[in-house]
Amino acid sequence: MSTVLFDNPGPVTRARHRVYTGVALLAFGVLLGFALWQLWSTEQITPDKWEAFTEPHIIQALFEGLLDTLSAAALAITLAVTFGAVFATGRLSDRAWVRWPSWLVVEFFRAVPLLLLILVIFLGFSSLGPYWSLVLGLMLYNGSVLAEIFRAGVQAVPKGQSEAAYAIGMTKSQVLAQILAPQAVRSMLPAIISQCIVALKDTALGYVIGASGILKVGKQIYISPLYNNPFATAVVLAVVFIIVNYSLSRLAVYAEHKMSQRGATTVENVESTTGA
Amino acid sequence: MGPDYLSELATSLADGFLVTLQLIGWTLLFSTILGTLLGAMRVSPIAPLRFVGTSYVNIFRNTPLVVVFLFVVVGLPGVGIGPSFFWRAVISLSLYTAAFVCECIRSGVNTVDPGQAEAARSIGMGFGASLRHVVLPQAFRAIIPPLVSVYIAMAKNTSVAYAFGITEATYQLKALIEDFPGSLWFNFAGIVAGYILIVAVLSAIASGFERRTAVAR
Numbered sequence: 001m002s003t004v005l006f007d008n009p010g011p012v013t014r015a016r017h018r019v020y021t022g023v024a025l026l027a028f029g030v031l032l033g034f035a036l037w038q039l040w041s042t043e044q045i046t047p048d049k050w051e052a053f054t055e056p057h058i059i060q061a062l063f064e065g066l067l068d069t070l071s072a073a074a075l076a077i078t079l080a081v082t083f084g085a086v087f088a089t090g091r092l093s094d095r096a097w098v099r100w101p102s103w104l105v106v107e108f109f110r111a112v113p114l115l116l117l118i119l120v121i122f123l124g125f126s127s128l129g130p131y132w133s134l135v136l137g138l139m140l141y142n143g144s145v146l147a148e149i150f151r152a153g154v155q156a157v158p159k160g161q162s163e164a165a166y167a168i169g170m171t172k173s174q175v176l177a178q179i180l181a182p183q184a185v186r187s188m189l190p191a192i193i194s195q196c197i198v199a200l201k202d203t204a205l206g207y208v209i210g211a212s213g214i215l216k217v218g219k220q221i222y223i224s225p226l227y228n229n230p231f232a233t234a235v236v237l238a239v240v241f242i243i244v245n246y247s248l249s250r251l252a253v254y255a256e257h258k259m260s261q262r263g264a265t266t267v268e269n270v271e272s273t274t275g276a
Numbered sequence: 277m278g279p280d281y282l283s284e285l286a287t288s289l290a291d292g293f294l295v296t297l298q299l300i301g302w303t304l305l306f307s308t309i310l311g312t313l314l315g316a317m318r319v320s321p322i323a324p325l326r327f328v329g330t331s332y333v334n335i336f337r338n339t340p341l342v343v344v345f346l347f348v349v350v351g352l353p354g355v356g357i358g359p360s361f362f363w364r365a366v367i368s369l370s371l372y373t374a375a376f377v378c379e380c381i382r383s384g385v386n387t388v389d390p391g392q393a394e395a396a397r398s399i400g401m402g403f404g405a406s407l408r409h410v411v412l413p414q415a416f417r418a419i420i421p422p423l424v425s426v427y428i429a430m431a432k433n434t435s436v437a438y439a440f441g442i443t444e445a446t447y448q449l450k451a452l453i454e455d456f457p458g459s460l461w462f463n464f465a466g467i468v469a470g471y472i473l474i475v476a477v478l479s480a481i482a483s484g485f486e487r488r489t490a491v492a493r
Binding site for chain 1: 321322323324325328334335337338339340341342343344346347350351352354355356357376425426429432433434435436438439446449450453460461464467468471472475
């Protein structure tokens with residue numbers, strides 16, 4: 001295997017790599033062993049810390065919490081896609097009085113930390129309750145990021161396409177709706193799926209305002225004196241999120257692969273992969 | 277909303293953003309070191325190193341930051357490791373951000389055309405020389421924009437520390453309302469202005485770097 005950094009190894013290099021592999025395995029083995037020993041000696045991997053997760057009612061509560069989390073994420077994403085489409089259209093408008101407010105809204109909600117946004121919606125509009133504060137916060141933030149992705153997608157369509165459409169007498173909105181948007185959606189699909197993963201991860205911020213979800217269930221488990229197992233609970237929560245998000249990110253890779261086969265360029269967006 | 281409130285707002289914001297800036301500074305340092313190390317592991321020819329690097333990225337990219345905080349801030353003391361709350365927040369943010377730094381570095385190295393390294397080898401440069409003179413300078417330039425996006429996201433993510441008892445900028449929102457009921461939107465505006473300033477400074481530094489390393493192609 002030859003990459004930019006190293007050539008195909010010869011026999012001497014292969015022998016050296018075998019030595020390095022052995023050293024690396026040993027080092028990681030020692031590290032893992034030390035971590036497990038530390039966990040064992042502080043009684044974190046004893047059965048009583050984990051027995052909570054064998055009880056049917058707790059498994060059921062976690063499952064229901066996950067459903068709450070997924071429903072909040074699904075609702076937030078649906079609203080965010082709508083919000084993003086509206087404001088992306090606004091930013092592409094020819095009219096300055098539409099373009100500038102759209103720019104301001106998008107830039108503002110991208111710059112504010114999501115947690116602060118959720119918190120201020122929760123405190124400022126207390127009648128909304130934690131669930132809707134979380135969903136609205138996620139909508140405003142992810143919608144703004146999506147608006148930028150949509151705009152990049154529309155602008156990535158070759159200029160000749162819209163020129164041809166104008167030439168056959170289509171209006172600006174017809175060009176956007178019938179020529180640019182369908183092609184843009186194709187190139188944006190991977191970025192949109194990545195943003196869905198971010199929104200799902202960010203639902204965890206609902207923990208701060210006590211929104212129902214898998215983290216709230218987790219908190220109820222680890223603070224109960226019966227279990228008192230924050231470490232074990234965090235492991236379980238992390239595993240659940242990793243499984244769900246990793247499956248979604250495989251979907252994004254698959255979509256990207258499909259798109260590249262059909263010759264479309266895909267829109268890259270770093271912001272969409274970071275999140276909190 | 278008299279002068280009392282304004283002076284209280286100013287001191288609260290100063291206190292809060294001092295902590296936020298400290299969180300950002302230490303996290304920037306640690307996540308860059310750890311992320312570079314992981315990035316080097318992911319592009320190395322040694323299989324176990326690549327495996328550990330890949331696993332790390334997959335684990336931390338798919339775990340919400342709040343859960344990472346839960347591990348480190350609430351879980352770690354139970355394992356017998358308990359630095360202060362501030363340092364536990366720095367550890368959480370650094371572990372999380374390092375996964376994204378790692379991905380930037382890996383993709384940056386991959387943007388360099390393999391032909392460049394082959395050309396360097398063919399004129400007799402060794403591994404170190406071709407890395408230093410040919411690959412890294414080009415990779416570095418490609419890395420800057422995505423890396424800055426990661427750092428900006430990290431700066432905003434320091435607000436999560438509020439949920440775990442760190443008295444940083446976001447914490448001041450609630451603290452101020454308790455003293456001055458009805459001041460919510462003013463506090464929000466003040467804190468948002470602070471974050472926007474931090475993001476603007478990070479972006480300005482980045483575009484300065486980009487200009488200096490720009491090359492006409």
